[in-house]
Amino acid sequence: xxxxxxxxxxxxxxxxxxxxxxxxxxxxRVVGYSRSPQARQQALTRGVIDVAANTVAExxxxxxxxxxxxxxxxxxxxxxxxxxxLKPQAWCMDVGSTKGDVVQAARRAMGARVSHFVPAHPIAGxxxxxxxxxxxxxxxxxxxxLTPQSDTSTSxxxxxxxxxSSVGGRVEVMSAQAHDSAFAAVSHLPHLLAFxxxxxxxxxxxGEEFLRLAGPGFRDFxxxxxxxxxxxxxxxxxxSQAVLQQLTHFRDALDALASQVKAGDGAQLQRIIAEVAQKxxxxxxxxxxxxxxxxxx
Amino acid sequence: xxxxxxxxxxxxxxxxxxxxxxxxxxxxRVVGYSRSPQARQQALTRGVIDVAANTVAExxxxxxxxxxxxxxxxxxxxxxxxxxxLKPQAWCMDVGSTKGDVVQAARRAMGARVSHFVPAHPIAGxxxxxxxxxxxxxxxxxxxxLTPQSDTSTSxxxxxxxxxSSVGGRVEVMSAQAHDSAFAAVSHLPHLLAFxxxxxxxxxxxGEEFLRLAGPGFRDFxxxxxxxxxxxxxxxxxxSQAVLQQLTHFRDALDALASQVKAGDGAQLQRIIAEVAQKxxxxxxxxxxxxxxxxxx
Numbered sequence: 398x399x400x401x402x403x404x405x406x407x408x409x410x411x412x413x414x415x416x417x418x419x420x421x422x423x424x425x426r427v428v429g430y431s432r433s434p435q436a437r438q439q440a441l442t443r444g445v446i447d448v449a450a451n452t453v454a455e456x457x458x459x460x461x462x463x464x465x466x467x468x469x470x471x472x473x474x475x476x477x478x479x480x481x482x483l484k485p486q487a488w489c490m491d492v493g494s495t496k497g498d499v500v501q502a503a504r505r506a507m508g509a510r511v512s513h514f515v516p517a518h519p520i521a522g523x524x525x526x527x528x529x530x531x532x533x534x535x536x537x538x539x540x541x542x543l544t545p546q547s548d549t550s551t552s553x554x555x556x557x558x559x560x561x562s563s564v565g566g567r568v569e570v571m572s573a574q575a576h577d578s579a580f581a582a583v584s585h586l587p588h589l590l591a592f593x594x595x596x597x598x599x600x601x602x603x604g605e606e607f608l609r610l611a612g613p614g615f616r617d618f619x620x621x622x623x624x625x626x627x628x629x630x631x632x633x634x635x636x637s638q639a640v641l642q643q644l645t646h647f648r649d650a651l652d653a654l655a656s657q658v659k660a661g662d663g664a665q666l667q668r669i670i671a672e673v674a675q676k677x678x679x680x681x682x683x684x685x686x687x688x689x690x691x692x693x694x
Numbered sequence: 695x696x697x698x699x700x701x702x703x704x705x706x707x708x709x710x711x712x713x714x715x716x717x718x719x720x721x722x723r724v725v726g727y728s729r730s731p732q733a734r735q736q737a738l739t740r741g742v743i744d745v746a747a748n749t750v751a752e753x754x755x756x757x758x759x760x761x762x763x764x765x766x767x768x769x770x771x772x773x774x775x776x777x778x779x780l781k782p783q784a785w786c787m788d789v790g791s792t793k794g795d796v797v798q799a800a801r802r803a804m805g806a807r808v809s810h811f812v813p814a815h816p817i818a819g820x821x822x823x824x825x826x827x828x829x830x831x832x833x834x835x836x837x838x839x840l841t842p843q844s845d846t847s848t849s850x851x852x853x854x855x856x857x858x859s860s861v862g863g864r865v866e867v868m869s870a871q872a873h874d875s876a877f878a879a880v881s882h883l884p885h886l887l888a889f890x891x892x893x894x895x896x897x898x899x900x901g902e903e904f905l906r907l908a909g910p911g912f913r914d915f916x917x918x919x920x921x922x923x924x925x926x927x928x929x930x931x932x933x934s935q936a937v938l939q940q941l942t943h944f945r946d947a948l949d950a951l952a953s954q955v956k957a958g959d960g961a962q963l964q965r966i967i968a969e970v971a972q973k974x975x976x977x978x979x980x981x982x983x984x985x986x987x988x989x990x991x
Contacts, residue, residue: 592970596947599970641952646895659938672893672896676892
């Protein structure tokens with residue numbers, strides 16, 4: 398049970414966490430801050446928060462737990478504002494899609510208090526952002542990855558685990574590096590490829606005519622190319638090393654397939670397609686991993 | 695009204711066409727041939743065809759229209775068997791996903807009778823192949839591209855248009871080259887990229903662990919990587935020139951994006967993502983193009 402939760406960034410992610418924690422009976426009071434006064438007011442009107450704070454400090458001062466749910470690129474500046482006002486036993490966590498850069502930002506911003514910061518990545522989201530889409534069920538059944546560091550307080554990590562579990566998340570703990578490699582592979586690279594694919598199409602004079610003929614294969618393959626540009630700029634830059642690493646694997650495989658197409662090597666081509674198709678059809682081993690279309694990742 | 699329809703290849707595509715034409719009251723009798731005796735028998739038992747032919751010739755001899763619904767790579771050999779038995783006024787068409795190679799195959803196999811061949815590509819299909827999944831509604835509302843050549847009989851092209859319209863298809867006529875470029879762009883290249891992406895993932899020791907963490911973005915982006923290996927070997931080889939041409943556009947765009955990621959050029963990166971995301975969100979201009987998930991293309 399959290400006496401007071403501070404939410405910095407009362408958007409979809411932060412607002413949904415507040416609603417879910419309240420529904421689970423795990424929070425006494427929620428004090429929320431958003432940079433935009435309208436967003437604050439809307440969160441208050443919708444009952445997502447109990448008190449609208451006028452500054453980050455106001456949302457932190459009396460809070461036992463502080464959730465920082467701002468764009469990843471704003472994490473460091475936000476944590477610099479949070480840290481001086483954190484009560485001695487209070488701790489905070491983020492919800493960013495990249496973890497290595499967040500850990501470094503937290504270390505720079507928080508100094509020794511970084512022991513009370515739990516890097517978190519709930520794999521959930523919606524195509525529609527904003528507190529008006531906040532949903533107490535957003536995290537139910539979804540994977541939540543925590544990447545505590547060697548100097549993160551064990552007790553604080555366990556509290557974070559308990560909170561995410563109480564709102565229905567399936568919590569996994571791994572290193573920030575393992576997290577960033579995995580999500581570069583299964584989320585960030587696919588986004589980069591989908592962006593590049595659409596850009597390649599649009600560079601052609603016949604692009605519009607091509608698009609008119611596109612069907613369901615195109616629809617699914619390119620869906621993630623419609624993602625938010627600020628969010629994905631931050632993710633691709635925040636995790637650039639792992640993304641570029643994944644890109645080399647992709648390019649090697651693409652070069653091999655392209656050579657086979659060029660050479661008319663049907664046997665090799667079919668062998669590889671059969672191999673990857675079998676693997677793809679066997680996914681997911683755990684069906685809940687793919688059961689919801691509500692995440693963009 | 696077709697007195698007798700011959701179907702060579704009583705699978706999903708051929709069987710669905712026979713069922714649909716019968717439901718539309720546009721066919722008197724259907725004679726079907728499949729290479730596998732079991733497939734023939736099944737088509738008969740299910741009422742997809744009226745007569746099971748033991749040879750291609752038997753299915754062609756008395757037919758006014760012959761639908762060749764075999765894998766693209768088998769088109770030439772099939773048309774060589776069809777041609778000598780075609781009645782003087784009879785004509786035939788295919789359902790292949792590539793058209794330039796089919797046109798060349800038809801020209802080699804049919805000689806002067808190529809005037810009575812209408813290259814056709816109905817953009818429809820299902821993840822499950824075989825006559826047991828044949829469906830009279832398969833072509834309803836779906837795009838059907840016809841690519842008649844300069845020496846294709848105009849009257850025969852109009853008859854093909856009327857038949858596809860009678861089963862609910864939205865018929866468009868274009869050149870084989872325009873067809874192949876467009877489908878290389880919106881279908882064949884995405885498949886090649888999805889295959890390469892999965893292969894790149896599988897080449898890594900951590901691939902299985904990565905896959906375990908994959909979510910809905912991965913699910914949609916990679917769905918087409920689960921496609922049939924023989925079908926896609928034929929498509930990629932049959933349309934290799936246009937596919938490799940599309941690949942250069944993709945690679946140029948990917949190289950540019952990768953450079954921006956590497957250089958940390960957030961402004962350019964965001965500008966391009968915003969541009970492609972807007973384009974993707976605006977698709978489709980005609981919602982019926984994407985309304986069904988029943989096609990793999």
